[in-house]
Amino acid sequence: MTSSKSDRPFWLGEDGRRWDHARFHLCLLHDERITSDHLGVYCSLVAHAEVRSGKAFPSAETIAGYLSLSEKHVRECTKDLEKWAYIQIEPRPGKSSIVRLLRPPTLDEWIAATAPTATTAPAEQPEV
Secondary structure, three states: OOOOHHHOOEEEEEOOOOOEEEEEOOHHHHOOOOOHHHHHHHHHHHHHOOOOOOEEOOOHHHHHHHHOOOHHHHHHHHHHHHHOOOEEEEOOOOOOOEEEEOOOOOHHHHHHHHOOOOOOOOOOOOOO
């Protein structure tokens, strides 16, 4: 059984000029938690991912080199992306971790995850 395009975390292909390209869900661009560094790390993972499994295993050093970031900052970004359910990290002792790109969230999941939390008490109602 094949999955629909909307269930895939990304798509890879070639255009008429035979250039490789990747597409991913726009929710990454609309998520206010995502910085340009997060997006760069995610795109680097997409560039290394296997199409069918969505698994990638570039080192933090490799991604840092692409983006001119520190390895520590790349690891922080991947931890954030995992916390926000865009990727899943599978540690491999002595090797680069395997990162699996997850299916994009449904609209309801995305709204629930990005909705502001109520941190203030409700306003008091005036007496009538």
